[in-house]
Amino acid sequence: MSLDEYTRREFKQVGTRVRRPDGVDKVTGRAMYGADATAPGMLTGRILRCPHAHARIKSIDVSAALALKGVKAVITGDDFAVPEDDFIRDVQENCMARGKALYDGHAVAAVAATDAAAAKAALKAIKIDYEVLPHVTDVDEAMKPGAPVVQAGRVQENVPKGYSENVTAHFEFGHGDMEAGFAKADKIIERSFKTAATHQGYIEPHACLASVTSDGKADLWCCTQGQFYVRTLCSSIMGMEASQLRVTASEIGGGFGGKTTVFIEPVALMLSKKAGRPVKIVMSRDEVFRATGPTVSSSSDVKIGMTKDGRITAGEATLRYQGGAFPCGTTEFGCSAAFAAYDLEAVRTYGWSVLTNRPKEAAYRAPGAPMAVYAVESVVDELCLELGLDPLETRLKNAARKGTKSSYGPTFPDIGLVATLEAAKAHPHYKAPLKPGQGRGLSCGFWFNFGGNTCVSLNVNTDGTVGITEGNPDIGGSRASISLMAAEELGIPYERIRTIVADTSSLGYNDVTDGSRVTFAVGLATIKAARDAIKKMSARAAKIWGIDPEAVEWKDGAAVPAGPNAGKFPPMSLAEIAAVSAETGGPIAGHYEVNADGAGVSFGVHLCDVEVDRETGATKVLRYTVFQDAGKAVHPDYVEGQMQGGAVQGIGWALNEEYIYGPDGRLQNPTFLDYRVPVASDLPMIETVILEIPNPGHPYGVRGVGETGIVPPLAALSNAVSHATGVRMTELPMSPPRVLKAIGGT
Amino acid sequence: MRYLAAKTAAEAAGALAAEKGLTRILAGGTDVLVQLRSGMVEPDLIVDIKKIPGIRGIVAESGGFRIGAAVSGAEIGEHAALCAAWPGVAEGVQLIGSTQVQGRCTMVGNLCNASPAGDAVPSLVAANAVARIAGPDGERDCPVADIPAGPGKTTLKKGEIITSIFLPARPDRASDAYLRFIPRTEMDIAVASAGVSLELNADGTVKAARIVLGAVAPTVVVADDAGKALVGTNLDDGALAAMAKACEAVCNPIDDKRGTIEYRTKMAGTLAKRAALIAYARAGGSK
Structure with missing residues (x-):
């Protein structure tokens, strides 16, 4: 991991809310989908x-x-x-x-x-x-010996005997002595959970x-x-x-992994x-x-032990994910993410990948993590309730921090979980009074983030403007962020830069826009490409001035002699250098290629208040606040948008969205009428609090922010509904009929 | 597929009666156009009734209102006198679809689409509304309650179209209300619904009550016993509980992706209770 990229600096443009480059085309219908x-x-x-x-x-x-x-x-x-x-x-x-x-x-x-x-x-x-x-669509049914076999011959070697051939893979993560850990606990809670498959629900x-x-x-x-x-x-x-x-x-028009x-x-x-x-x-x-590919549905068991004063002594999770009719790797992510927010001496996660007669799952925003974290955060919440502990203080007490050996192996560098929890604790939302029938829920969330293969070209035009060619579709505002980072580095206004997404013949291989990687990795490559162009522009100025290229430095968008010994020349701006480029060696362009490392994990904490109608089982979300570490928010509007979007998709997942299969194994609700994503009137304004704990792996400290936001809502909602009703919820979605039944209303 | 913009109700009825193939009537089009686009139906003849004189108007008649079959939900919502007299009818119609759909959709279309979950229907039936029908044999009137025959089916005969709906005059101390349950706050279909029309005595007790439930049987259901449970009361808890129980007794719903039998049954009583309280307050009752 490269942890030496970041240097502290005062930003002039990064961090401002500049106008988005695709806005006019999108609102006028001109954008080409x-x-x-x-x-x-x-x-x-x-x-x-x-x-x-x-x-x-x-x-x-x-x-x-x-x-x-x-x-x-x-x-x-x-x-x-x-x-x-x-x-x-x-x-x-x-x-x-x-x-x-x-x-x-x-x-x-x-x-x-x-x-x-x-x-x-x-x-x-x-x-x-x-x-x-014969068919099978339920994950637990599909694991049983004698279940209809979806595909034969796909079982990996480490899968123990005694299961259906639908069980294709088994995973195990963790460390420490589980028996000793549970022995130290004053209270142990063990629960089973189920979550439905949900779809990314992109509009296009x-x-x-x-x-x-x-x-x-x-x-x-x-x-x-x-x-x-x-x-x-x-x-x-x-x-x-x-x-x-x-x-x-x-x-x-939306992807979210799908x-x-x-x-x-x-x-x-x-x-x-x-x-x-x-x-x-x-x-x-x-x-x-x-x-297409919805996410996995899951069935899980979680067992956590805690001392009277709130220290988690051991945590164990078994996750069973069905990923449709083909082998699925998402289980591994779920296993890794389940306990990532905690500093634990004894932790184990076991994962099972299962085939069913359902469409092949595709990635969905932090794939595998939301359902794993849902189960863990529900049990942590119940332990706090049973032991009379504050759920936020308890999470702070157990929070992963710099130097923590994570539940999935690596030791964390600088991470933002504690700062995020502290921000939630200090926020008025946490102390706001609740009325009878209302409940407040809290959950942590985590996502790894990714870097990956990236290739960027930065072309300096002769009129002093700059074109950036990158290879990742813009699903979350990356063109604006990339232009902003280039503007910052080059010292020219954002408006003089246009970033375009190129076809596969124009650049070297770029990994998919996934893993919250683009603002991090393409941003990093853009900054380096800008530095490459700056080096070339400085050399051109040196040539014009007749001095050594090393005697030139770049300041505020212009080449200047580096100190009094270099000679006395007025600054030569990017536009001035570009205008005469034909006479100094031809076009000027910067390039950078990298398989980027050091993406920097991202943590978030969500707080939500709900009210449950005890006669209908309907849940109303009253207030919702997202706290998340962005490393550095390059364009805060987009960062807030990612945090809000993740929260809203998670709210849908928690309350109403589900793939419903009939006894014939056919999908019953393949329409937006009966697959219920939240509509605007279902939601309060999602408040956001951006934390900035710089990622040591990026020149500006950027961390990916696209995925973490969907991880906490499932447990935050479930904990809130459980508190509002006095009944522990263990199955998603918490649709009105299910809630009414759980609280004894029918 | 042929398209006919009929200039009179007789022309529309004649063309529909003469057509041997599949026909569809186009008013607001918010169901028909969706069905066409998705390939659910491939009609041979579409008869547009919007150009028939008077079919887009709301007129006062015998102290009540006659509402043309092509009047949109939004137009009903903007008609102050109609909304004041029949707020439950107006709120039912205005729950159809989205704001955009409201600009086109009609309550007659909602009635003839014959979904047991149609939002316009329970309040119309509770209001004792009467449909005027034009057909090959001339004109006739029929209670709205007798129009639905089952999911997707009406009692209209071949060639018949509904040209208007009549809402009768309202005495003093009378009002209505409609409530539906959906898992979201809009853009959804009723899991269960209830329309309640009440008339009060001078002392605030209920003189007459008509309670109609939606989405809990193949057609909307008039819950006569539920209505009777309210008569003579001022909606005390006992009366409301008896009414809710009577509502549950007439439910015959299905188990499907939108709700279970037990949930729909329970909701019918709950919604009727809540709608009755709203109608009671609107009628000037106080508890």
């Missing part, structure tokens, strides 16, 4: 989806569909070569089934036709003979336009969080060289290859719910 791409001769692609939870595909007859007027291509799973790599094969089979359909909504065939009506008629004309198989459905030419080149325009990764997946699936597939990311993989892109490419014409596919909302 995935479905806005068009090409001459474009065909409409549509996907046929399995109506069964689990079915063997005995035969597919596409002849009648192909014979229809306007139909140019029909494909099935057999059109794709079987990828050698397990993971790539999973991605491909999730995009289109081969042999067996594994969940309701699994793609089984696709058509390309001259218009939507012809495509629809073609889907109806495809004849599929299914053998319907997946959409793409693919054009494959007869000479083997291809272009793909799509709505994604990572065009480079789309290229990797699609070129592998299509058997193409990466250089021949150019992927361009559109403006994106657009970090592919669902329709390989299908559009294959249809285009077969039809010889560009093919566009736009998902309906029904398809988004049934066939």
Whole structure:
């Protein structure tokens, strides 16, 4: 980990609330989203989806569909070569089934036709003979021996005997003597919890336009969080060289992790290859719910021991996550995150990854952490209640801090948890009085954050402006933050910089916009690219002045002689150097490439007040405050937006959002009417308090802020509802019927 | 698919009666256009009734109001006299959809869509509203209560359209209220609902009560015994409890993604109780 990047400085532009660069386009409808791409001769692609939870595909007859007027291509799973790599094969089979359909909504065939009506008629004309198989959608049921096996042969070696083949992986983290730890406790509480699968709920459905030419080149325009990764997946699936597939990311209407993989892109490419014409596919909302990646649903057991004065002596969690019909790695994140907020002598987390007949899970904002932290923070809350301890003081007493050996292995450097807890303690919200029927909940949250592969170019234009080319779709305000950091470093106004998101042919590989990595990693690369450009501009000034390049330094946006011995020349601004660049050696550009380390973990604390209607079981969120460490908030509006957005998604998860499956294993609520994300009138203003504990791994101290915010709300809400009703809640969502039943109202 | 903008109710009824294929009537379009877009229906004929004279107006009649079939929710909400006389009817209509949908949606559309959860229907039935129907055989009047036949089904005959709804005159000391339960605060469908219309005696006791429940049976349900439980009382706790129990007794709901049988049944009583208290206060009753 590189912990020497940060140097303290007074910021002139970083930390200001400048105007966002994409605002006008977005509010006027001019922004180009995935479905806005068009090409001459474009065909409409549509996907046929399995109506069964689990079915063997005995035969597919596409002849009648192909014979229809306007139909140019029909494909099935057999059109794709079987990828050698397990993971790539999973991605491909999730995009289109081969042999067996594994969940309701699994793609089984696709058509390309001259218009939507012809495509629809073609889907109806495809004849599929299914053998319907027994199915399983519940994680606990799927683990039992004798459960319907979703996929055979996927079990990892360390999984003990005695489980269904659906149990594919087992994880264990932790340290210390558990027995001794629990023996020291005055009180031990053990509870089991369940959480429902939730969807990221991005407003923009997946959409793409693919054009494959007869000479083997291809272009793909799509709505994604990572065009480079789309290229990797699609070129592998299509058997193409990466250089021949150019992927361009559109403006994106929300991702939250759900657009970090592919669902329709390989299908559009294959249809285009077969039809010889560009093919566009736009998902309906029904398809988004049934066939993209929601998060895992979970079942868990947590056991924590505490002394009378509030010291946690041991903590143990067992997490069972189902990630749909394919092996899922999210369990490992959950195990690592469960106890991360605590400094513990004895801690263990056990994880189980389980296959079910549900869509393949995709990342969702801090994947795996919210449900793990929910279970742990619920038990900590109950212990505080039982022992008569203040929940905030108790968390402070046990908080992880610099030097703590984390529950998942590494020892923490400078982290912001204690400062965040202190801020919550000092805030008026914590002391505000509550009325009868109301309850207050508190939870800590944590996310690792990520750095990763990053490549940035910074071009100095001859008119004194600057263009930045970066490779990560802007899902949370990164273009503004990147421009701000470049402006700070170069010493020119923010308004003179424009940052664009480039296609895969324009830059080296950039990792996906995930792991809250972009403001950290692309920001770091941008600062370094700016320093590279500054070095070059200083050399040009030195050349003009006829002095040694080392005798020039950069100050307030201009080259100046470094001290009296360097010579006496007036400052030469970036604009002045740029204007004469043709005479001093040609264009000026800065570059930086890095696999960034030192992302810096982020902690948050959420406080919430609720009121529960004892006659209906409905929960009203009265007040909500988020405290989070941002390292350095580059653009505070966006940082607050991330904190509020995470809280709101977590509130939805806690109160109403859930994938509901019927006895037939089909998804019952694939619409925004019955999959209930919170609407504006459901929520109070989410108050935010930004803490700034600099991340030693970034030149400006930046930490990622995108994910931590969704981790605490589940337990914060559950603890608040438990206090308001006097009954401990152990299952999410706390929908009105469930709460009413729990409190004995029905 | 053919589109006809009928100029008279007779033309609309004639065209609908003559069409052999699937038909849809277009007023506000907030259900029909969604069904068309999503491919749920593929009608052969769509008859637009918005251009029929008088169909977009609210007029005073016999001390009450006649409301055209194409009057939008927002227009009803802006009609002060109607809202004062029938606040429960107005609040039911105004719960359909979002603010944008309110600019188009109609209560007749909500009635003919025939969802047991339609927000406009319980209060209309509680109000003893009467639908005027134009058909191939001329015009007839029918209580709104007799229009719904089951989920997605009405008692209207082929070629018949509802052209207006009549809300009768209100005596003094009378009012109504509508409440629904949804897990969110808007943009949702009723899990259970209740419309309550009350008329009070001079001494503040209930003279007449009509209680109608939504989303707890294949059609809205008139809870006669629940109404009787309130008559002669001033909504004391005992009367309200008896009324809630009587509401629960007539519920015949389904278990589905929106609510369980037990939850919907319980909610029907709770909502009727709360709506009755609101209607009582609006009618000038005090406890």
